[in-house]
Amino acid sequence: MIITVLHKQIQAVGADALILGLTEGDANVTGQVASVDTALGSVDGLPGQGAISRLLHLGDFSGKLNELAVLYTNGLIPAPRVILVGLGKPDRVKVDHLRQASGAAVRRARDLGCRRVASMAHGLGLKHIDPADAAQATIEGALMGVWRFVAHKSGGNDRQVEQLALIAPEAALVERMAAAARAGEIVGSAVNISRDLICQPANVMTPPALADAAATLARDAGLSCAILDERAIAEHGMGGILAVAQGSAHPPRFVILEHAGGPGQPLVFIGKGVTFDSGGLSLKEPAGMEMMKADMSGAAAVIGALQAIARLGLPRRVIGLAPLVENMPDGRAHRPGDVVKMMSGQTVEIISTDAEHFARRYQPAGVVDLATLTGASVVALGEGVAAALFANDGAWAGAIRAAAGFSGERLWRLPLYPQYAGKMRSQVADLKNTAGRTAGVGASAYFLRRFVDGEGAYPWAHIDMAGMTFNPDSSGYQPKGPMGFGVRTLIRLASIFRTQGGGAV
Numbered sequence: 001m002i003i004t005v006l007h008k009q010i011q012a013v014g015a016d017a018l019i020l021g022l023t024e025g026d027a028n029v030t031g032q033v034a035s036v037d038t039a040l041g042s043v044d045g046l047p048g049q050g051a052i053s054r055l056l057h058l059g060d061f062s063g064k065l066n067e068l069a070v071l072y073t074n075g076l077i078p079a080p081r082v083i084l085v086g087l088g089k090p091d092r093v094k095v096d097h098l099r100q101a102s103g104a105a106v107r108r109a110r111d112l113g114c115r116r117v118a119s120m121a122h123g124l125g126l127k128h129i130d131p132a133d134a135a136q137a138t139i140e141g142a143l144m145g146v147w148r149f150v151a152h153k154s155g156g157n158d159r160q161v162e163q164l165a166l167i168a169p170e171a172a173l174v175e176r177m178a179a180a181a182r183a184g185e186i187v188g189s190a191v192n193i194s195r196d197l198i199c200q201p202a203n204v205m206t207p208p209a210l211a212d213a214a215a216t217l218a219r220d221a222g223l224s225c226a227i228l229d230e231r232a233i234a235e236h237g238m239g240g241i242l243a244v245a246q247g248s249a250h251p252p253r254f255v256i257l258e259h260a261g262g263p264g265q266p267l268v269f270i271g272k273g274v275t276f277d278s279g280g281l282s283l284k285e286p287a288g289m290e291m292m293k294a295d296m297s298g299a300a301a302v303i304g305a306l307q308a309i310a311r312l313g314l315p316r317r318v319i320g321l322a323p324l325v326e327n328m329p330d331g332r333a334h335r336p337g338d339v340v341k342m343m344s345g346q347t348v349e350i351i352s353t354d355a356e357h358f359a360r361r362y363q364p365a366g367v368v369d370l371a372t373l374t375g376a377s378v379v380a381l382g383e384g385v386a387a388a389l390f391a392n393d394g395a396w397a398g399a400i401r402a403a404a405g406f407s408g409e410r411l412w413r414l415p416l417y418p419q420y421a422g423k424m425r426s427q428v429a430d431l432k433n434t435a436g437r438t439a440g441v442g443a444s445a446y447f448l449r450r451f452v453d454g455e456g457a458y459p460w461a462h463i464d465m466a467g468m469t470f471n472p473d474s475s476g477y478q479p480k481g482p483m484g485f486g487v488r489t490l491i492r493l494a495s496i497f498r499t500q501g502g503g504a505v
Helices: 031-039 051-058 095-111 131-145 171-199 207-221 230-235 239-245 289-312 354-362 375-381 394-407 418-424 440-449 487-496
Strands: 002-007 017-022 068-072 081-086 116-120 163-168 224-228 253-260 267-271 273-277 317-327 347-349 366-371 387-391 411-413 460-464
Touching: 002 171, 017 031, 017 051, 017 095, 031 051, 051 068, 051 081, 068 095, 081 095, 095 116, 095 131, 095 394, 116 131, 131 163, 131 171, 163 171, 171 207, 171 289, 171 487, 207 224, 207 253, 207 273, 207 289, 207 317, 230 239, 230 253, 239 317, 253 289, 267 289, 267 354, 267 487, 273 289, 289 317, 289 366, 289 487, 317 354, 366 394, 366 487, 375 387, 375 440, 387 394, 387 440, 394 411, 394 460, 394 487, 418 440, 440 460
Parallel strands: 002 163, 017 081, 017 116, 116 163, 267 317, 267 366, 273 317, 366 460, 387 411
Antiparallel strands: 068 081, 224 253, 253 317, 387 460
């Protein structure tokens, strides 16, 4: 999609559709909406009573969040259609509402066959919304809202929005809105990159293939990239990764991405990358097993976020770690009850936590790991509702929640009670990796914490995003399918966190 920012009277723009955002309860239209309304006023020959005003007065459009209406202009302006989208109550509009509205409206334009679209920056004019945030959110939402995965469809993508013009009402805003639109394009594209990786079938996106994809994205974005092969993983003593991978014909990889954006302690983001999780010898139920290709969603989020952080040129040193494996059953597969020695030296009755220990060498200012870890988190918080957040540091948790809140990615912090440790005592090893049917989400997080605390401990957070992998229905900027969850939170966190002294700006 080609994105431009123009200073022009919006009613004079030639496009297949104009997109206008209205807040709930707008009895009298103003600004760019009023300009279009006035231009359409001659339909009934009533000055000041254009098609938009009539729609509002009739009550056929209220401005509720993501509400849509399509008007046809009958040749009165160059654009044949006007798409109205609701932003919600004016005093409650958040930046994420602007993303949602833009995604819903541009997707509607796409479905109508529109190739050239012009849009106002939604929320522009609301006192509590910064114009740059309005512009960036409009572009982010548009790109995320029209995403579709067509790589393996013979028909391709016949309907797509090819051009999007963002209309600046004042010449003085053009430069600022253009910079924000460029940032929105980078962030929205990063989410879509993550979605594309998640959607690839497991026979295509094997651990080596995902490592190659990460390397290509890194090269294009200006990231440094190192990939550890199976031999190097063994030399580093990453027994957990090797154990999970040993039943697969596809060897494991360990991807290290680095954005050298500035001095000081880095932020480290870790993404779980199980490209397919059959359950190994503890085979999962066949129904729905095809969706286990998405068990690498954490890695996809880290890869997408890191390349965006580099493209944005954020002045932070940020490192991304992605252990990549396939969990399959064969004669070499690890067995329930096997004992594995981890990189930390601890012995475990099985999961991979080597990346958490590997992060210690960077002396990080803070670490976030993302994983589709437990079904218990889905039961606790719901599918497509929120991800679970665990942290060993209150300030670090606060910074992550602030980043997620701005990004519209819902997190709910859950406790790390020391009593969870007793759930994982093992008779044959230092600990086991499961607490059984009860306390699954908390015990799993506490298990990961064991590889963080102690000498050289660092601020750490774990996001169990199992319930945020797929969106069951299209809404706002989330089409049905993979959500690309976590990408925007990580980007935002890298932009607001001070590497020296900690805390969010």
